Amino acid sequence: MxxxxxxxxxxxxxxxxxxxxxxxxxxxxxxxxxxxxxxxxxxxxxxxxxxxxxxxxxxxxxxxxxxxxxxxxxxxxxxxxxxxxxxxxxxxxxxxxxxxxxxxxxxxxxxxxxxxxxxxxxxxxxxxxxxxxxxxxxxxxxxxxxxxxxxxxxxxxxxxxxxxxxxxxxxxxxxxxxxxxxxxxxxxxxxxxxxxxxxxxxxxxxxxxxxxxxxxxxxxxxxxLAASRTLRAVIPGVVRETVLALPSVDRAEVFGEKVEVVSSNSDETLRALLAAFPEAHGIEVAGVGLDEVFFALTADGSAK
Amino acid sequence: MKSGYLALELRRALRQPGTLLFVVGFPGAFYLLETLIFETQIPGDGPYPAPVIVLPAMTAWGVLLAGMLIGTSVVNERAAGWQRQLRLTPLSGVGYLMGKGAVGMLVALFPPMVVALVAGLVRGVRLEPGSWLVLLLLVWLGGLPFALLGLLIGQTTGKDNVQQVTIVGMLVLAIFGGMFMPLDTLPAWFTSVGHFTPSYWLTEIARSAVLPDQDVLPAGGVLVAWTLVLGSAVTWRYRHDSGRS
CATH class of the missing domain: 3.40.50.300 (P-loop containing nucleotide triphosphate hydrolases)
Incomplete structure (x- = not known):
C-alpha cells in the first residue's frame, strides 16, 4: 500500500x-x-x-x-x-x-x-x-x-x-x-x-x-505478463523437465504427447524447442488469457 | 434543487398518452355506462337518481387508479437500474419516492374532474358550485393513501408480478369500496369487509360532498389513519431495502 x-x-x-x-x-x-x-x-x-x-x-x-x-x-x-x-x-x-x-x-x-x-x-x-x-x-x-x-x-x-x-x-x-x-x-x-x-x-x-x-x-x-504467450505443440516422447529447461519458459504442462508452455519470450522458446525436438508438430502460439496471468502472478507470489 | 427532477417526471408522465388517456378518461366513460345501466336496473329505487349515486364512486375510482399505477413506473425504473443511477446523485431515496408520489397525485387531479364534467354536462347532475369543489378536493386528498399504496407495490413487487398485483388490488379495492356497484345492492358481508379497506372510505368521503345525509369526519379520520399506516410502511420498506443491499 x-x-x-x-x-x-x-x-x-x-x-x-x-x-x-x-x-x-x-x-x-x-x-x-x-x-x-x-x-x-x-x-x-x-x-x-x-x-x-x-x-x-x-x-x-x-x-x-x-x-x-x-x-x-x-x-x-x-x-x-x-x-x-x-x-x-x-x-x-x-x-x-x-x-x-x-x-x-x-x-x-x-x-x-x-x-x-x-x-x-x-x-x-x-x-x-x-x-x-x-x-x-x-x-x-x-x-x-x-x-x-x-x-x-x-x-x-x-x-x-x-x-x-x-x-x-x-x-x-x-x-x-x-x-x-x-x-x-x-x-x-x-x-x-x-x-x-x-x-x-x-x-x-x-x-x-x-x-x-x-x-x-x-x-x-x-x-x-501481457507479452507472455502460450505455446502448444505435439512432441512424441516428450519429457516435462526438458521442456521446462527451455529458455523463457515460465510454466509447462505435458499431457501425453501434447505440450503446453507459457513463455515470456515465445520466439526464443520456439527456436529452442524446435532445435531440441525436431519432430515437434502442430505448433500453435497464442496470447495468454487472464487465467494464465493470474496463475503466473499467484505462482510468482508463492515462489518468493 | 428537485424541480428539475419533478419537471422531467411530469414530462415523462405526459409522454405516455395511452396510460394517461386510460387513467383520465376511463372513469368518465365508466361513469356514463354505469349510470345508464343502473337507471334501467333500479329505476327510481333510492332517494337519489343513478347519476348522483354513481358520481362519488367514479371520482373515487379515478384517484384510486391514478395512485396505484405509480407502482408500475417504480418497478420499471428499479428493474432498469435507473434507481441505482439516481442513488449516485444527491437525490435521496425519500426525495425519489416523494417525486413519484407527487406526480401521481398531480395526475389524480384530472380523472375526477372528467367524471364531474360528464356528470354535470351530459347527465345533468346539479350540485351547489361549492359542493363540486368540495367533492373534487376531498376525493383528491383521499387519494393520498392510494398513491402510497402504489409506492408500496412499487417497492415490494417485481417486473413479472407488478401488473397482476396492481390489477387484482385495484379490482378488489374497487369492489369492496363500492366503486363499481353500490354496496347496498350487494350482500351485507361486502359492506362488512368494505369497512376494512381504504377504498370504502374514499367512496364515503366523496359521497359526503354529494349527499346531504353523509358525515365527512369518520371517512376523513379513517383515511388519515390509512395514510399514516401506508406512509410508515413505505418508509420502513425503504429503510429495510437500502439496509439490505
Whole structure:
C-alpha cells in the first residue's frame, strides 16, 4: 500500500472490505489505496468480486465489515458533494426521455454541475442530445451514461466494465473521452477483465481473484505478463523437465504427447524447442488469457 | 434543487398518452355506462337518481387508479437500474419516492374532474358550485393513501408480478369500496369487509360532498389513519431495502 502525504487525502482508501452473499464470499478482505490523479484498473475474471468492490466504494452496497473513505469522506457524503461519478454495469437510461433531458435532470440534482453541453461534449455525444434513449446503439448508450457520470464534474470516476458490448471503434472513442478526463488530473478506477485495456489505459493494476487482491502492481508488470504467450505443440516422447529447461519458459504442462508452455519470450522458446525436438508438430502460439496471468502472478507470489 | 427532477417526471408522465388517456378518461366513460345501466336496473329505487349515486364512486375510482399505477413506473425504473443511477446523485431515496408520489397525485387531479364534467354536462347532475369543489378536493386528498399504496407495490413487487398485483388490488379495492356497484345492492358481508379497506372510505368521503345525509369526519379520520399506516410502511420498506443491499 502506498503512503500519501497527510496534507492531501487519498482519493480512495478501503480497508478490510468484506461482503458475503449466503455462503459466497464475494469480497473477502480487500484493501485499496489510490492517490489523486491515478488511473487504476481492477482486473479480474468474472466473479472475482470486481462489481461488489465497485458498489461498496460507491456506497451502493454496504460492506459486512471494513471501511471506505473517498477523499476522506464516506461514500454517501462524497456522492452528495458530487465528487464521485460512476458508470455501472447495469446502469440504465430512462426509456421515455431524451439524452439531453436525462443528463439535464441529473445535472439539476447536483450542486456544481457542468452544463449539459459540456458533459455531452466530453463524452463525445453532443450530436445525440435530442435522441430518445431507446434509439441509441449499445456504444452510444454507454457514452451517454458516461456523460451522466461526468455531469457532476466528479474528482473520482468509477467505471464497471465500461466497454462491455462496444465494438472496436466505439471502444477507441470511449477511451479517448476517458483520457481527456484523466488529463484534468482526475482519478479513475475501472474494472475490467480485458488485459489489453488495463495495459493501455491504467497506471496501476489491482488483481482481484475470488474476492481477494492477489497482486497490486505497476503497469509494467502487466506489460510483461501481457507479452507472455502460450505455446502448444505435439512432441512424441516428450519429457516435462526438458521442456521446462527451455529458455523463457515460465510454466509447462505435458499431457501425453501434447505440450503446453507459457513463455515470456515465445520466439526464443520456439527456436529452442524446435532445435531440441525436431519432430515437434502442430505448433500453435497464442496470447495468454487472464487465467494464465493470474496463475503466473499467484505462482510468482508463492515462489518468493 | 428537485424541480428539475419533478419537471422531467411530469414530462415523462405526459409522454405516455395511452396510460394517461386510460387513467383520465376511463372513469368518465365508466361513469356514463354505469349510470345508464343502473337507471334501467333500479329505476327510481333510492332517494337519489343513478347519476348522483354513481358520481362519488367514479371520482373515487379515478384517484384510486391514478395512485396505484405509480407502482408500475417504480418497478420499471428499479428493474432498469435507473434507481441505482439516481442513488449516485444527491437525490435521496425519500426525495425519489416523494417525486413519484407527487406526480401521481398531480395526475389524480384530472380523472375526477372528467367524471364531474360528464356528470354535470351530459347527465345533468346539479350540485351547489361549492359542493363540486368540495367533492373534487376531498376525493383528491383521499387519494393520498392510494398513491402510497402504489409506492408500496412499487417497492415490494417485481417486473413479472407488478401488473397482476396492481390489477387484482385495484379490482378488489374497487369492489369492496363500492366503486363499481353500490354496496347496498350487494350482500351485507361486502359492506362488512368494505369497512376494512381504504377504498370504502374514499367512496364515503366523496359521497359526503354529494349527499346531504353523509358525515365527512369518520371517512376523513379513517383515511388519515390509512395514510399514516401506508406512509410508515413505505418508509420502513425503504429503510429495510437500502439496509439490505
Amino acid at each position: 502506498g503512503t500519501t502525504p497527510s496534507t492531501e487525502p487519498t482519493a480512495l482508501r478501503a480497508v478490510g472490505l468484506r461482503k458475503r452473499y449466503g455462503d459466497v464470499h464475494a469480497v473477502n478482505g480487500v484493501d485499496l489505496s489510490i492517490a489523486p490523479g491515478e488511473v487504476v484498473t481492477i482486473l479480474g475474471p468474472n466473479g472475482a468480486g470486481k462489481s461488489t468492490t465497485v458498489n461498496m466504494i460507491l456506497g451502493l452496497t454496504r460492506p459486512d465489515s471494513g471501511e471506505v473513505a473517498v477523499f476522506g469522506r464516506s461514500p454517501a457524503q462524497a456522492v452528495k458533494e458530487g465528487r464521485i461519478g460512476a458508470v455501472l454495469q447495469e446502469g440504465a437510461l430512462l426509456e421515455d426521455a431524451t439524452v439531453g433531458e436525462i443528463v439535464g435532470m441529473v445535472a439539476s440534482l447536483h450542486r456544481k454541475p457542468l452544463t449539459v453541453e459540456e458533459a455531452l461534449r466530453r463524452a463525445g455525444v453532443e450530436d445525440l442530445r435530442r435522441r430518445r434513449s431507446t434509439k441509441l446503439s449499445g456504444g452510444q448508450k454507454q457514452r451517454v451514461r458516461f456523460a451522466v457520470a461526468m455531469v457532476s464534474d466528479p474528482d473520482l470516476l468509477l467505471l464497471d466494465e465500461p466497454t462491455a458490448g462496444m465494438d472496436v471503434t466505439t471502444r477507441r472513442e470511449f477511451w479517448k473521452s476517458m483520457r481527456s478526463f484523466t488529463a484534468l488530473g482526475r482519478t479513475v478506477i475501472f474494472a475490467t477483465h480485458h488485459l489489453e485495456e488495463a495495459e493501455e489505459h491504467a497506471d496501476k493494476v489491482v488483481f482481484l481473484k475470488k474476492g481477494v487482491v492477489v497482486a497490486d502492481g505497476s503497469i509494467d508488470q502487466v506489460r510483461t
